[in-house]
Amino acid sequence: MVTDGDSTDWGESEEMIYKLRLFVTGASPASVRAINNLQNILEQHLKDRYELEIIDAYQQPLLVKSEDVTAVPVLIKKEPTPLRKLVGDMSDTDKVLRGLGLL
Template sequence: MSDKKLRDSSDDFEQHLDAMTEDKYSLRLYVAGMSTMSMRAIDNIKRICEEEMKGRYDLEVIDLYQRPSLVADEQIIAVPTLIKKLPHPLRHIIGDLSNKERVLVGLDLRKKI
């Protein structure tokens, strides 16, 4: 009986894992003005989203100069900062996102090497 229970819970885990990978990604990219670094970061994240999460992501780009109060609310120090709101856990990925492998690690789409 205990064997069965064990198997059940491991099935549960597998199911949850499947559900999680199917989860929608809720991403926010915070930039400061339309600098070349900002543009680079926007291009990079758009491309990565299309390549890796097509159809299951939700990306919002926010200019902190327009909404400075968000800097404190989101505890942003470095820009550009990409915040993965969902799925949990919350993650901050900083930089112009030109290193795709690191972005994928940050999004938990790749195991840490």
């Protein structure tokens, strides 16, 4: 994982750091699938260009509220803008990529 966000170059998407937050609910089947699917996609398309935070919604109800999470699993793309929310178990790779702005 690359960490230095300050070096983000808006002109070149190649250099952008993706700040991602994935909310899951414990070890539910959908959550496990979502984590696995997402990590595969990220490794494939955004290697070393993302920060992924995996949050257990049960543990962080306040964060669930502040991030306005309703459906889970949900991946919130905070950066680069625009903000997007990817709901589901990330099994539809095309949609995940579109949501991340990679397609």
